[in-house]
Amino acid sequence: MARGVxxxxxxxxxxxxxxxxxxxxxxxxARAARHPMFAAGFVVFASVLVLAIFADAIAPHSYREIDLKxxxxxxxxxxxxxxxxxxxxxxxxxxxxTRIALRVGLIVVTIQSAIGVSLGLIAGYFGGVLDRVxxxxxxxxxxxxxxxxxxxxxxxxxxxxxxxxxxxxxxSWAQMARVVRSKTQSVKSLPFVxxxxxxxxxxxxxxxxxxxxxxxxxxxxxATLSLxxxxxxxxxxxxxxxxxxxxAPDWGVMLNEGIxxxxxxxxxxxxxxxxxxxxxLGFNLLGVGLRDVLDPRLKT
Amino acid sequence: MVHYVVRRLxxxxxTVLCVTVVLFAIMHSMPGDPIRMIADPRTPLEQIxxxxxxxGLDRPVYVQYFFWLSRVLRxxxxxxxxxxxxxxxxxxxxxxxxxxxxxxxxxxxxxIGVTVGxxxxxxxxxxxxxxxxxxxxxxxxxxxFWLGILLIVVFAVHWRIFPISxxxxxxxIVLPLLSLMLPxxxxxxxxxxxxxxxxxxxxxxxxxxxKGLPSRVVLTKHVLRNALIPVTVTFFLSLxxxxxxxxxxxxxxxxxxxxxxxxxxxxxxxxxxxQGVVLIIAVLTVISNTLGxxxxxxxxxxxxxxxxxVS
Numbered sequence: 246m247a248r249g250v251x252x253x254x255x256x257x258x259x260x261x262x263x264x265x266x267x268x269x270x271x272x273x274x275a276r277a278a279r280h281p282m283f284a285a286g287f288v289v290f291a292s293v294l295v296l297a298i299f300a301d302a303i304a305p306h307s308y309r310e311i312d313l314k315x316x317x318x319x320x321x322x323x324x325x326x327x328x329x330x331x332x333x334x335x336x337x338x339x340x341x342x343t344r345i346a347l348r349v350g351l352i353v354v355t356i357q358s359a360i361g362v363s364l365g366l367i368a369g370y371f372g373g374v375l376d377r378v379x380x381x382x383x384x385x386x387x388x389x390x391x392x393x394x395x396x397x398x399x400x401x402x403x404x405x406x407x408x409x410x411x412x413x414x415x416x417s418w419a420q421m422a423r424v425v426r427s428k429t430q431s432v433k434s435l436p437f438v439x440x441x442x443x444x445x446x447x448x449x450x451x452x453x454x455x456x457x458x459x460x461x462x463x464x465x466x467x468a469t470l471s472l473x474x475x476x477x478x479x480x481x482x483x484x485x486x487x488x489x490x491x492x493a494p495d496w497g498v499m500l501n502e503g504i505x506x507x508x509x510x511x512x513x514x515x516x517x518x519x520x521x522x523x524x525x526l527g528f529n530l531l532g533v534g535l536r537d538v539l540d541p542r543l544k545t
Numbered sequence: 546m547v548h549y550v551v552r553r554l555x556x557x558x559x560t561v562l563c564v565t566v567v568l569f570a571i572m573h574s575m576p577g578d579p580i581r582m583i584a585d586p587r588t589p590l591e592q593i594x595x596x597x598x599x600x601g602l603d604r605p606v607y608v609q610y611f612f613w614l615s616r617v618l619r620x621x622x623x624x625x626x627x628x629x630x631x632x633x634x635x636x637x638x639x640x641x642x643x644x645x646x647x648x649x650x651x652x653x654x655x656x657i658g659v660t661v662g663x664x665x666x667x668x669x670x671x672x673x674x675x676x677x678x679x680x681x682x683x684x685x686x687x688x689x690f691w692l693g694i695l696l697i698v699v700f701a702v703h704w705r706i707f708p709i710s711x712x713x714x715x716x717x718i719v720l721p722l723l724s725l726m727l728p729x730x731x732x733x734x735x736x737x738x739x740x741x742x743x744x745x746x747x748x749x750x751x752x753x754x755x756k757g758l759p760s761r762v763v764l765t766k767h768v769l770r771n772a773l774i775p776v777t778v779t780f781f782l783s784l785x786x787x788x789x790x791x792x793x794x795x796x797x798x799x800x801x802x803x804x805x806x807x808x809x810x811x812x813x814x815x816x817x818x819x820q821g822v823v824l825i826i827a828v829l830t831v832i833s834n835t836l837g838x839x840x841x842x843x844x845x846x847x848x849x850x851x852x853x854x855v856s
Contacts, residue, residue, distance in 0.1 A: 381563075389830065393826050400814065481688060526686035
């Protein structure tokens with residue numbers, strides 16, 4: 246009997262979802278699209294995305310073709326952004342750099358969200374000793390200067406972009422865990438969760454089917470707001486020579502190489518930085534817009 | 546209140562202990578052998594074993610941890626592998642430079658951020674308000690190290706007002722200070738603005754206005770005092786970010802501080818120095834977080850009441 250009730254309940258809830266014209270989340274995203282900052286952020290993000298996808302078609306030169314005869318040419322003419330100390334086209338290198346920045350940002354945020362969301366859900370849902378332990382670990386992680394600890398981790402694992410991605414993700418999940426935990430605590434006591442428990446759903450089922458969908462909007466907002474700092478941190482470590490290694494067209498690496506020629510070829514140090522600001526600005530605008538619409542009370 | 550302070554201090558000490566364990570674990574998961582890295586490749590094996598024993602590297606990991614911890618508690622942070630100098634001395638020589646930079650940036654950030662935030666909040670909806678919202682979003686998207694590079698290009702290479710890098714006198718601090726301070730000042734302005742706007746909607750502010758207090762008094766005695774509570778919290782909480790930022794900025798400007806020492810030691814795999822610097826930075830961070838929590842409790846009677854009820 247109980248089994249039959251559970252079954253029909255899940256079937257009917259499934260059909261309701263299917264018939265609904267738009268989920269609340271989609272409605273919110275449609276609302277966000279009319280937010281000026283979100284719209285501006287989307288345009289910026291779209292421009293970066295187009296550059297990344299069609300880099301092969303847009304970039305006029307190879308990003309690693311060395312020609313010392315044309316080294317350190319100033320911007321203008323054939324090379325819009327000028328060339329670097331090896332005569333490589335800076336404009337092409339900046340364009341290919343979008344691929345690294347987007348990839349790095351997405352992977353860092355995915356890993357840190359996976360850690361933060363699962364720990365937050367577990368702590369908030371089960372409470373008790375598990376909650377206390379997770380909270381303490383979160384507090385310790387929160388109390389550490391992220392960039393400094395990421396540097397220590399990279400030293401232990403060896404300098405490479407992959408290790409930087411892991412290091413940044415491992416030190417920056419605490420805020421996500423805190424927010425998800427407190428949201429889970431408030432959702433947990435709502436009647437529909439009680440109902441699901443009364444119907445004999447497993448804890449894992451309740452967390453995934455009933456709690457997670459209801460804490461999704463703060464997760465989306467926080468993840469979007471974390472993208473800019475993920476990109477800033479990874480370029481900072483690449484700039485310090487701990488991340489991407491030459492000849493990768495990583496903006497941090499380009500700035501690192503440029504600083505040696507700052508007096509005779511300042512353009513090497515300028516254009517990659519503008520690319521970082523543009524990309525990070527796009528994600529910041531998207532994040533602020535999403536926050537205003539989805540979760541106005543969430544402050545970072 | 547005493548109850549709260551004691552508990553907060555105990556948590557702080559526990560956090561520092563956890564940090565030492567984490568730090569030690571990270572450093573010991575390192576591939577490669579620090580002895581072989583510094584020793585001549587032709588060094589005989591017995592010689593390497595003697596060196597290993599001298600550094601205590603032949604003991605089990607947890608023994609090494611307790612040895613290390615007890616030495617750290619006595620103020621001995623070990624010896625640099627590459628320069629053979631005591632780590633504590635290396636850090637002590639550089640700490641003032643980093644503190645000057647970090648504390649200077651912190652104070653300037655809050656002086657400017659709170660003042661501008663307050664002015665803009667009072668004139669809500671004016672052009673200054675709009676400029677702040679857009680400007681602060683742009684500013685927080687600028688990496689501090691690139692801002693440093695830009696400042697060098699403009700003020701050191703083009704106009705030659707400031708030195709390009711290194712410490713050549715007190716004036717050299719201007720550019721690193723600016724590049725460390727400017728990106729986060731946007732956050733402080735925005736936080737102050739939104740907190741002030743929120744407090745201005747409170748009933749006690751309306752009451753204060755209604756009983757005829759001059760608006761200047763309402764603003765300083767009622768609005769600012771309450772609005773600054775969250776701002777004070779971020780004042781202390783922002784220290785870890787500032788230190789992280791100063792590592793990068795110090796490297797740009799060749800500033801002789803701890804951040805640059807950390808960076809150089811990581812590149813040269815100088816384990817004891819990295820351990821020492823990260824530990825000092827972590828302790829500074831925990832102290833500042835603890836101070837922040839205690840200050841908040843002192844400033845905010847609502848939080849104080851919670852704990853006075855308990856004790």
